[in-house]
């Protein structure tokens with residue numbers, strides 16, 4: 001089968017479309033004929049080797065983290081899925097494999113595709129949608145009436161985060177450039193701040209919960225606009241010890257390393273009276289089924305920026321790497 005394979009860490013020249021043997025499902029896996037896959041910044045970060053300390057796959061490695069397709073075989077212990085089921089999934093973090101004609105998925109990581117989405121839109125949901133849901137519902141415990149600040153609302157995660165925060169009943173403020181403002185407003189965001197011309201720390205606004213998708217100076221400024229005693233969850237800055245303990249299987253050495261590298265951020269958060277958490281999202285068929293329900297109920301819209309054919313996957317990744325994708329980017333197999 002054709003697959004997009006990472007041979008060595010580095011730039012885009014280090015991965016290529018090539019023929020590899022089809023994967024064989026383990027007892028609790030389903031084998032999916034991939035119809036389309038979603039792209040995310042993690043794909044190029046993975047290719048660059050940025051995540052080598054956390055995920056240690058053996059190279060060569062088939063890239064890709066989310067997909068939609070049809071089940072073509074099931075492992076010996078699988079009871080929930082049958083051949084012919086239409087599923088979507090965020091695959092296991094250390095396994096990848098979504099940028100391929102066929103991929104193995106843990107049965108617990110898949111969910112039935114929403115009836116109102118086609119194979120092109122469905123793979124745009126899992127990684128970004130799950131990240132937004134797990135951050136806002138589980139980590140920030142967003143409640144009706146709370147004021148939530150989301151940095152970077154126009155990208156893949158942001159477009160889901162705005163809608164999920166609204167569904168949870170929050171008042172939502174986000175940052176977007178002029179190009180993204182109409183989009184974030186159309187998703188229900190109450191206030192949009194143009195980050196290219198305005199300084200959020202001078203906005204005079206104060207928030208009950210913060211979800212950071214940008215990191216760096218944006219995160220530092222977020223600490224200044226949070227009410228004391230509140231929490232900021234980032235998915236784009238530096239991991240802290242809880243990331244190792246709660247998201248990465250309690251790896252102690254990693255917790256020590258994360259304690260050191262996040263010291264500055266945690267100190268700045270503490271000085272602002274805010275708690276800081278870096279979330280590394282996890283695949284979950286149960287959470288994905290909840291997102292599917294919201295999509296079917298019309299409470300969550302899936303918006304695509306661009307779609308590319310599989311032959312042009314390098315170009316699609318370069319577009320994501322530019323940092324200015326709006327909503328989601330998808331590659332179709334046919």
Ligand SMILES: NC(=O)c1ccc[n+]([C@@H]2O[C@H](COP(=O)([O-])OP(=O)(O)OC[C@H]3O[C@@H](n4cnc5c(N)ncnc54)[C@H](OP(=O)(O)O)[C@@H]3O)[C@@H](O)[C@H]2O)c1
Nearest residue numbers: 041152154155156157177195235236279280281323324325
């Ligand atoms: N930890 C985890 O589990 C996890 C999960 C998912 C994603 N992530 C990370 O989260 C980050 C966001 O992911 P994504 O998929 O949303 O990325 P994305 O789709 O590539 O985000 C691109 C968007 O960000 C906007 N943007 C760029 N710089 C900005 C700034 N300074 N302020 C506000 N908006 C800005 C761009 O808008 P303009 O073009 O208009 O500037 C563009 O629309 C990435 O670093 C990704 O790796 C982490």
